[in-house]
Amino acid sequence: MKVAKYIDHTNIAKKAKAADIKRTCAEAKKYSFRSVVVRPKWVKLSKSELKNTPIMVGVLIDDPMGLSSHRDRVKWCQKAKRDGADELDVVMNIIDLKYERYAKVLSDLKALCRILPTKVIIGSGFLTDDEILKASQLVKKAGAICVKTATEKDPLEHRELKEKIHHLELMRKGAPGLLVKASGRINTLSDLRAAVRAGANIVGTSSGVKIIQELKK
Numbered sequence: 001m002k003v004a005k006y007i008d009h010t011n012i013a014k015k016a017k018a019a020d021i022k023r024t025c026a027e028a029k030k031y032s033f034r035s036v037v038v039r040p041k042w043v044k045l046s047k048s049e050l051k052n053t054p055i056m057v058g059v060l061i062d063d064p065m066g067l068s069s070h071r072d073r074v075k076w077c078q079k080a081k082r083d084g085a086d087e088l089d090v091v092m093n094i095i096d097l098k099y100e101r102y103a104k105v106l107s108d109l110k111a112l113c114r115i116l117p118t119k120v121i122i123g124s125g126f127l128t129d130d131e132i133l134k135a136s137q138l139v140k141k142a143g144a145i146c147v148k149t150a151t152e153k154d155p156l157e158h159r160e161l162k163e164k165i166h167h168l169e170l171m172r173k174g175a176p177g178l179l180v181k182a183s184g185r186i187n188t189l190s191d192l193r194a195a196v197r198a199g200a201n202i203v204g205t206s207s208g209v210k211i212i213q214e215l216k217k
Contacts, residue, residue: 003189003215006196008089008181008204009033011042012060012152018045025049031212037089037204040080047084056086058119061112064153065123066091070108077115088116089204091151094123097135109142119146119181119202124167125156132167136174146179146202147171156184161191165198172199189214 009031011024021042028036028050035056038046046057059080062068068076077088090112096105112118120142122135139147149167150156156164164184171180182195183204189211192203205211 003192004031004033004208004212006192006201006203007031007033007208007211008035008037008058008183008202009208010037010183010204010206012037012039012063012206014039016042018042021045022049025055027209028055029053031208033208034202035087040076040083043080043083043085057084058087058089059085060151061088061090063091063121063151065095065126066093066121067095070111073108074111074115077112081116085116087145088112088118089121089148089151090118091121091123092135092139094126097122097127097131097138102134102138106138106142109138109144113143118142118144119148119179120144121148121151121183122171123151123154123156124149124171125154125159125184129166129170132170133174136171136178140175140178144178146181147175148181148183148202148204150184154184159184161194165194168195168198168200187211 009028035058037058043059120139124132136147179201181202182200186203186205187207
C-alpha cells in the first residue's frame with residue numbers, strides 16, 4: 001500500500017498563518033501526498049508552493065454544515081478556481097438534506113460540480129444510516145467525483161472507528177463508482193488502513209506526517 005498517495009494533507013486551522021501553510025506544503029512535497037487541503041484564503045499560496053509538483057490543491061468550502069446561500073457557494077467556488085484550486089471539498093447543505101429538500105440539494109451541488117472536480121462532504125456524523133445512503137445517492141447524481149464523510153465540528157470526529165467504518169460502507173453502497181473519502185480524526189496508520197479496507201480511496205487528515213513516520217518505524 002502506497003500510504004502517502006491516499007492522503008489529502010489538511011490544514012484548515014482558522015488561525016493558520018502563511019508560515020503554517022508553507023510548512024504543510026513542504027511536508028506534502030517531502031512525502032508525496034495526494035493533495036493539500038486548505039481554506040480559501042490560502043489557495044494561491046498553496047498553489048505557488050506546490051508549483052511544478054503533481055500535488056493538487058483542494059479547498060474547503062462552507063464548513064461546517066453548508067448553510068450559506070447558493071449564490072455565495074457558487075461565488076466562493078469560482079474564486080477558488082481562479083486562484084488555482086484543483087479540487088473542491090464542499091459541504092452539502094445538511095439541514096436541507098435532513099428536511100428532505102432533495103431537489104434543492106441536488107440543484108446546488110450540480111452547479112458547484114460544474115466548476116471544478118468536487119468532493120462533497122455529507123456530514124455523516126449528523127445523519128442517520130438512511131440519510132447517509134440518500135446523501136451519497138444525491139452526490140453521485142450531482143456529478144461529484146467523491147463523497148466524503150465529515151469535516152471539523154462533525155460529531156463523527158468523536159465516534160469510535162467502527163462507526164466511521166460503517167459510514168464508509170454505507171457511502172460505498174449509496175454511491176457505487178464514486179471515490180470515497182474518509183475524514184474525522186483518522187490519526188494513525190491503523191486508522192488509515194481500516195478506512196482503506198472499508199473502501200476509502202482518499203483519507204483527509206492533518207496527521208499525514210505522523211502516519212508516514214509510523215509506517216517507517
